[in-house]
Amino acid sequence: MKGxxxxxxxxxLLLVIVLPFIVVAGVSIGASKTIAxxxxxxxxxxxxxxxxxxEWLKAMGLSLLIALTAAIIAVSLALVVNYTLWRLNxxxxxxxxxxxxxxxxxPPIILALGASLFWAEVGWYGRIEATIISHGIFLVTLPLVxxxxxxxxxxxxxxxxxTIMGATQWKLFTTIVLPLITPYLLTGFxxxxxxSFNEYLIANMISGFIVETLPxxxxxxxxxxxxPVVASxxxxxxxxxxxxxxxxxxxxxxxxxxxxxxxS
Amino acid sequence: MVSTGRVAVSLFVxxxxxxxxxxxxxxxxxxxxxxxxVVSFYKADPMAFYQETFTWENYQRYFSSFYLxxxxxxxxxxxxxxxxxxxxxxxxxxxIVELSRRWQLFWIILLLSxxxxxxxxxxxxxxxxxxxxxxxxxxxxxxxxWDNPRSLSPSFGAMMIGLVTLxxxxxxxxxxxxxxxxxKSVEEAARTLGTPPYLVPLxxxxxxxxxxxxxxxxTMFVYLLGVFVMPVMLGRPKDWTMTVMISDKxxxxxxxxxGAALAVVMLIITAVLLIVSLAFSRKRTAA
Numbered sequence: 001m002k003g004x005x006x007x008x009x010x011x012x013l014l015l016v017i018v019l020p021f022i023v024v025a026g027v028s029i030g031a032s033k034t035i036a037x038x039x040x041x042x043x044x045x046x047x048x049x050x051x052x053x054x055e056w057l058k059a060m061g062l063s064l065l066i067a068l069t070a071a072i073i074a075v076s077l078a079l080v081v082n083y084t085l086w087r088l089n090x091x092x093x094x095x096x097x098x099x100x101x102x103x104x105x106x107p108p109i110i111l112a113l114g115a116s117l118f119w120a121e122v123g124w125y126g127r128i129e130a131t132i133i134s135h136g137i138f139l140v141t142l143p144l145v146x147x148x149x150x151x152x153x154x155x156x157x158x159x160x161x162x163t164i165m166g167a168t169q170w171k172l173f174t175t176i177v178l179p180l181i182t183p184y185l186l187t188g189f190x191x192x193x194x195x196s197f198n199e200y201l202i203a204n205m206i207s208g209f210i211v212e213t214l215p216x217x218x219x220x221x222x223x224x225x226x227x228p229v230v231a232s233x234x235x236x237x238x239x240x241x242x243x244x245x246x247x248x249x250x251x252x253x254x255x256x257x258x259x260x261x262x263x264s
Numbered sequence: 265m266v267s268t269g270r271v272a273v274s275l276f277v278x279x280x281x282x283x284x285x286x287x288x289x290x291x292x293x294x295x296x297x298x299x300x301x302v303v304s305f306y307k308a309d310p311m312a313f314y315q316e317t318f319t320w321e322n323y324q325r326y327f328s329s330f331y332l333x334x335x336x337x338x339x340x341x342x343x344x345x346x347x348x349x350x351x352x353x354x355x356x357x358x359x360i361v362e363l364s365r366r367w368q369l370f371w372i373i374l375l376l377s378x379x380x381x382x383x384x385x386x387x388x389x390x391x392x393x394x395x396x397x398x399x400x401x402x403x404x405x406x407x408x409x410w411d412n413p414r415s416l417s418p419s420f421g422a423m424m425i426g427l428v429t430l431x432x433x434x435x436x437x438x439x440x441x442x443x444x445x446x447x448k449s450v451e452e453a454a455r456t457l458g459t460p461p462y463l464v465p466l467x468x469x470x471x472x473x474x475x476x477x478x479x480x481x482x483t484m485f486v487y488l489l490g491v492f493v494m495p496v497m498l499g500r501p502k503d504w505t506m507t508v509m510i511s512d513k514x515x516x517x518x519x520x521x522x523g524a525a526l527a528v529v530m531l532i533i534t535a536v537l538l539i540v541s542l543a544f545s546r547k548r549t550a551a
Contacts, residue, residue, distance in 0.1 A: 006359035010356065010371075017374065020393045035398050037397075080282075090282075099289045103293060105538060106490070106534060107487065107507065107534060108491075108492075109511065110490060113300060114296035117299055117303050118292075118296035169277070191380070198381055198382035200383060200492075201511075215382045215385075218384050218385070234385045237381065237382060238377075
């Protein structure tokens, strides 16, 4: 797909992807109380409402708390699984790694219902800790795969040299392994945090009726009659998500991280 | 002897960590699924979550015509959206990898943002775009192209758009390294041998990627099977999928055993598809 035809096709796709967000952005800065586009008068009242009303602030705070703690859990687990796989490379560690790929191979509703039943049985149904832990476990797949790329970049001769020089395993880990895989850990952390921040279904089924995160609040608003404040909340989401990804792109070679061949 | 002693000591910590990680995944990922299977055999109880007595009732109810119908239409709409997603993503990637590295990065960040963005937000934005007061119908009405503009959602088409938007970014990102790193010499050869350039993607590139694309379609099918927000926000009640039924049974009606039974059926469908998909990728690596 070279030349004009391909570029034109991409332009159409780009338009289809971006257009809904342009309209939502327009609605979010309109003054009218009903959803209308193009806006006849401009106003920042919906953003003001979003950042001043306690119920919206609370939802944002909960979402951020869940996202950051879940990301710590997911990245730590991904590190442990990859480290043991790298050190031992036994059938057992390979099985653990495969198990970690599982959550991304199942429809989310199955994970959500399973977790909801599980936490009800444990007695944590409706608690924020349950949402955090389940997000951390179910989103582990992404950092698992990314950190694996980091370990793959560790060459044997560096490790061998360090061992011959008398480095202990702990020293080897802190001085060689950790610095090399830190960019991968950070990328995994940011991606899990973003995904958790945006996740609706699992959070809703585990504790949605008590822990109302931002996506849950938006969804409930949309389902039962809504005002343009939902549009401003959506734009807030888009801004956070894109900014975080741009930061990742600035600090790492995103294309190579995704597995593209390097330009030489 | 000393050296084996040291090796044993140095492997103790990784082994302990390995068992720890395995145990965590078993307790928090595998056991909830197992428990769900158990609950699907419990008796429904409107007063509590369920009664712990064994029954086939939930599966008998599933095989009544209503839920079977829901399953069939779910399979249809999910399969259709999965195929559209893969076709769009593959053609888009063929075009994207021809762009400069800068523009490739632009697209990758765009696609990553789309992948990460909540389905709630994506669904909402399409809801607005298809609405009477703010979107395409209003524009067409203002241009005089549509006499009596009405909202385009909820409808089957709107639900399809929502599902395709969700899947498109994921499949594109998976395809990116494979399409970018493909061996172009075969296409080059086909052109030199006289294949018209516009037919090369169809006759040469597509067959090379066929097995990857089939495996991806199956994976996408499994992913879209579990999407909840799009059918509810953009589809009509008669378009609602199994996922909506599961959630409605579990949260709305408080009938957890029936919801669990529906989820187990979905789990079986998923397992079958994953095995087929695995067989495909096996064949690919063997070839």
